[in-house]
């Protein structure tokens with residue numbers, strides 16, 4: 001792998017190796033140990049906490065003796081597109097002798113012939129064009145191919161709750177039925193919608209009930225995060241005040257993406273993190289940049305939903321959404337209207353329920369709403 005020098009050490013997407021990855025040591029060990037010992041894992045946390053990063057960090061370790069396949073299904077909308085991506089990602093990863101790959105692999109796929117594209121490095125990339133009527137058959141063939149290879153493989157399916165919006169009902173049960181018979185493959189199912197993930201993995205009626213190890217991901221420890229961030233600033237001869245970092249961390253409850261995004265801006269502007277004001281100014285800039293997007297987002301909700309979002313934005317956290325004083329204070333419509341607006345907004349990931357109460361899911365949007 002080519003090691004490139006990174007201009008800005010605070011990534012806001014992707015994974016660039018352990019140097020730019022803060023802590024998660026215990027979580028990485030836990031994930032690696034589960035897979036290495038034959039346990040599938042369900043990883044659940046709201047968006048932006050660092051699930052995808054953690055998977056990649058664990059893959060670095062697992063890749064030593066597993067073929068590792070990562071698949072994000074967030075944008076997929078039916079079984080055929082899922083199978084197409086799944087089979088393409090798996091195919092060709094399990095044979096070692098380059099010359100034999102094609103023939104061995106082709107003998108498994110009867111329902112759908114993969115296209116083979118030779119790469120400059122001598123490897124071959126396979127891609128499948130799956131006809132909807134044959135999607136199940138191709139999926140079964142892919143699992144047969146995995147089982148026959150006998151090689152250890154770890155497959156992470158990110159944003160797994162997306163399978164529940166496929167028009168084909170029961171995709172998760174279908175997967176579970178195949179997975180049971182491939183002892184050499186182990187799975188990480190990651191998801192950001194807790195109630196949907198719970199219905200599949202935690203509910204006794206769910207197809208994966210008690211079949212995986214459940215892992216929740218919290219924020220990175222504040223002290224470790226400060227040490228990680230401080231090291232980059234100091235090495236570059238820039239100031240770094242631990243209290244300023246703490247202010248930033250607390251402002252976003254330590255949620256990784258926000259902390260990264262603000263540090264990225266402060267760094268890009270050539271500054272150090274020298275004061276709380278410096279962090280706040282970067283937040284203001286980021287919120288202002290998204291202003292026109294936030295206006296459109298707000299305006300595309302109903303009137304009741306808009307006033308509820310504005311009220312939550314103003315108050316920050318709302319313990320009881322249909323409480324009389326909250327409604328009066330914010331001149332909101334009747335409690336029943338508010339309850340159904342809240343349900344809709346939660347479904348759309350616009351508001352989110354934490355232990356402390358309801359918050360605006362996107363914290364920058366929340367800041368913007370609070371200032372209207």
Ligand SMILES: Nc1ncnc2c1ncn2[C@@H]1O[C@H](COP(=O)(O)OP(=O)(O)O)[C@@H](O)[C@H]1O
Nearest residue numbers: 011012013021022047048049050051052053257
């Ligand atoms: N441990 C970490 N240290 C530094 N940056 C991280 C860490 N984990 C995640 N990130 C960064 O935070 C952002 C959000 O993380 P991501 O893994 O995409 O969250 P999720 O998958 O939970 O939505 C990404 O920019 C990622 O690069």
Ligand SMILES: [Mg+2]
Nearest residue numbers: 051052053158
């Ligand atoms: Mg993710």
